[in-house]
Amino acid sequence: MKISCVCGAIIVDQTDYLANKGHIVADEDWEDFAESIRSRGEIDQSFVRHCYQCTSCGRLYVDDHDRRLLTFLPETTVPQPALRSIKGALWKAPLIGRWTPAPLAGESKGSLYCKGGDGVVEQYDTWEALEQAYFALFFRLKGLGLLRSALLHNGGKQVHVWADTDH
Ligand SMILES: [Zn+2]
DSSP: OEEEOTTSOEEEOOSSSOTTEEEEOOHHHHHHHHHHHHHHSSOOGGGOEEEEEOTTTOOEEEEOTTOOEEEEOOSSSSOOOOSSOTTGGGOOEEEEEEEOSSOOTTOOSEEEEEOSTTOEEEEESSHHHHHHHHHHHHHHHHHTTOEEEEEEEETTEEEEEEEOSOO
Protein backbone atom coordinates (compact mmCIF):
# COMPACT_ATOMS: atom_id res chain seq x y z
CA MET A 1 0.00 0.00 0.00
CA LYS A 2 0.98 3.62 -0.46
CA ILE A 3 0.08 6.81 1.37
CA SER A 4 0.43 10.16 -0.34
CA CYS A 5 1.63 12.46 2.42
CA VAL A 6 0.36 16.03 2.64
CA CYS A 7 3.98 17.19 2.11
CA GLY A 8 4.15 15.47 -1.29
CA ALA A 9 6.24 12.47 -0.24
CA ILE A 10 4.98 8.93 -0.75
CA ILE A 11 4.98 6.45 2.15
CA VAL A 12 5.39 2.96 0.72
CA ASP A 13 4.50 -0.22 2.61
CA GLN A 14 5.62 -3.11 0.41
CA THR A 15 8.35 -4.81 2.45
CA ASP A 16 8.87 -6.11 5.98
CA TYR A 17 10.89 -4.43 8.71
CA LEU A 18 9.97 -0.84 7.89
CA ALA A 19 11.70 1.72 10.13
CA ASN A 20 8.75 4.12 9.77
CA LYS A 21 5.88 1.74 10.46
CA GLY A 22 4.40 0.60 13.75
CA HIS A 23 1.67 -1.74 14.99
CA ILE A 24 -0.76 -0.35 17.55
CA VAL A 25 -3.00 -2.16 20.01
CA ALA A 26 -5.37 0.02 22.03
CA ASP A 27 -5.03 -0.19 25.80
CA GLU A 28 -8.75 -1.09 25.91
CA ASP A 29 -7.89 -4.12 23.74
CA TRP A 30 -4.57 -4.99 25.37
CA GLU A 31 -5.79 -7.70 27.78
CA ASP A 32 -7.89 -9.38 25.06
CA PHE A 33 -4.96 -9.14 22.68
CA ALA A 34 -2.54 -10.68 25.20
CA GLU A 35 -5.08 -13.40 26.04
CA SER A 36 -5.47 -14.27 22.34
CA ILE A 37 -1.71 -14.84 22.11
CA ARG A 38 -1.69 -16.97 25.28
CA SER A 39 -4.67 -19.13 24.27
CA ARG A 40 -4.19 -19.38 20.49
CA GLY A 41 -0.42 -19.14 20.34
CA GLU A 42 -0.62 -16.55 17.64
CA ILE A 43 -1.33 -12.86 17.17
CA ASP A 44 -4.95 -11.90 16.54
CA GLN A 45 -4.46 -9.31 13.81
CA SER A 46 -7.99 -7.96 14.29
CA PHE A 47 -6.66 -6.02 17.31
CA VAL A 48 -3.70 -4.61 15.42
CA ARG A 49 -3.77 -1.28 13.64
CA HIS A 50 -0.95 0.35 11.75
CA CYS A 51 0.75 3.67 11.92
CA TYR A 52 3.26 5.22 9.59
CA GLN A 53 5.59 8.17 9.78
CA CYS A 54 6.55 10.25 6.78
CA THR A 55 10.37 10.28 6.74
CA SER A 56 10.30 13.56 4.88
CA CYS A 57 8.13 15.78 7.13
CA GLY A 58 7.63 13.61 10.23
CA ARG A 59 3.81 13.47 10.03
CA LEU A 60 2.24 10.48 11.72
CA TYR A 61 -0.54 8.50 10.06
CA VAL A 62 -2.53 6.37 12.47
CA ASP A 63 -5.39 3.95 11.78
CA ASP A 64 -8.32 4.72 14.08
CA HIS A 65 -10.73 2.03 15.37
CA ASP A 66 -12.62 2.15 12.04
CA ARG A 67 -9.28 1.85 10.20
CA ARG A 68 -9.55 5.36 8.89
CA LEU A 69 -6.17 7.04 8.55
CA LEU A 70 -5.74 10.02 10.91
CA THR A 71 -2.93 12.53 10.34
CA PHE A 72 -0.80 14.18 13.06
CA LEU A 73 1.68 16.97 12.45
CA PRO A 74 4.82 17.04 14.68
CA GLU A 75 5.81 20.11 16.69
CA THR A 76 9.42 19.95 15.47
CA THR A 77 10.46 20.97 11.97
CA VAL A 78 13.22 18.34 11.82
CA PRO A 79 11.62 14.87 11.55
CA GLN A 80 12.28 12.70 14.61
CA PRO A 81 11.92 8.95 14.01
CA ALA A 82 9.03 7.79 16.19
CA LEU A 83 8.63 4.18 15.05
CA ARG A 84 12.13 2.70 14.97
CA SER A 85 13.06 -0.52 16.74
CA ILE A 86 13.45 -0.39 20.53
CA LYS A 87 16.91 -1.87 19.82
CA GLY A 88 17.93 1.29 17.97
CA ALA A 89 21.24 0.93 16.09
CA LEU A 90 21.61 -2.63 17.44
CA TRP A 91 18.55 -3.86 15.51
CA LYS A 92 19.28 -7.06 13.59
CA ALA A 93 18.51 -6.72 9.90
CA PRO A 94 17.99 -9.20 7.07
CA LEU A 95 20.60 -9.23 4.28
CA ILE A 96 19.43 -10.02 0.76
CA GLY A 97 21.57 -10.52 -2.33
CA ARG A 98 19.79 -11.24 -5.61
CA TRP A 99 21.08 -12.04 -9.08
CA THR A 100 18.46 -11.71 -11.80
CA PRO A 101 19.67 -12.90 -15.24
CA ALA A 102 16.91 -10.96 -17.03
CA PRO A 103 16.18 -7.85 -14.94
CA LEU A 104 13.49 -5.28 -15.62
CA ALA A 105 14.48 -2.37 -17.86
CA GLY A 106 16.66 0.09 -15.98
CA GLU A 107 17.60 -2.36 -13.24
CA SER A 108 20.89 -4.15 -12.65
CA LYS A 109 21.24 -7.91 -12.64
CA GLY A 110 22.79 -7.92 -9.19
CA SER A 111 21.40 -6.20 -6.12
CA LEU A 112 22.51 -6.18 -2.50
CA TYR A 113 20.22 -4.89 0.22
CA CYS A 114 20.51 -4.57 3.98
CA LYS A 115 19.39 -1.98 6.50
CA GLY A 116 21.82 -3.13 9.22
CA GLY A 117 24.88 -1.08 10.19
CA ASP A 118 25.02 1.96 7.93
CA GLY A 119 22.62 0.36 5.47
CA VAL A 120 23.41 -0.90 1.98
CA VAL A 121 21.55 -0.67 -1.30
CA GLU A 122 23.96 -1.57 -4.11
CA GLN A 123 23.81 -2.75 -7.70
CA TYR A 124 26.24 -5.12 -9.42
CA ASP A 125 26.85 -5.99 -13.05
CA THR A 126 28.62 -9.32 -12.50
CA TRP A 127 27.71 -12.30 -10.33
CA GLU A 128 31.28 -12.50 -8.99
CA ALA A 129 31.17 -8.90 -7.73
CA LEU A 130 27.78 -9.44 -6.11
CA GLU A 131 28.85 -12.69 -4.45
CA GLN A 132 32.05 -11.12 -3.11
CA ALA A 133 30.24 -8.05 -1.76
CA TYR A 134 27.49 -10.22 -0.23
CA PHE A 135 29.89 -12.42 1.74
CA ALA A 136 32.07 -9.47 2.80
CA LEU A 137 28.98 -7.75 4.20
CA PHE A 138 27.61 -10.99 5.64
CA PHE A 139 30.72 -11.72 7.72
CA ARG A 140 31.13 -8.09 8.79
CA LEU A 141 27.52 -7.62 9.99
CA LYS A 142 27.33 -11.12 11.49
CA GLY A 143 30.51 -10.38 13.43
CA LEU A 144 28.93 -7.17 14.73
CA GLY A 145 25.76 -9.06 15.74
CA LEU A 146 23.64 -6.97 13.37
CA LEU A 147 22.13 -9.73 11.20
CA ARG A 148 18.92 -11.75 11.71
CA SER A 149 19.02 -13.58 8.40
CA ALA A 150 20.87 -13.70 5.10
CA LEU A 151 19.85 -14.94 1.70
CA LEU A 152 21.76 -15.02 -1.58
CA HIS A 153 19.75 -15.88 -4.71
CA ASN A 154 21.04 -16.62 -8.20
CA GLY A 155 18.11 -16.83 -10.58
CA GLY A 156 15.67 -19.09 -8.78
CA LYS A 157 18.38 -20.88 -6.82
CA GLN A 158 19.34 -20.25 -3.18
CA VAL A 159 23.12 -20.04 -3.05
CA HIS A 160 23.42 -19.17 0.64
CA VAL A 161 20.92 -19.13 3.50
CA TRP A 162 21.56 -18.22 7.11
CA ALA A 163 19.34 -17.38 10.07
CA ASP A 164 20.21 -16.07 13.50
CA THR A 165 19.00 -18.44 16.20
CA ASP A 166 18.65 -16.05 19.12
CA HIS A 167 16.80 -12.92 18.14
ZN1 LIG B 1 5.32 14.08 4.64
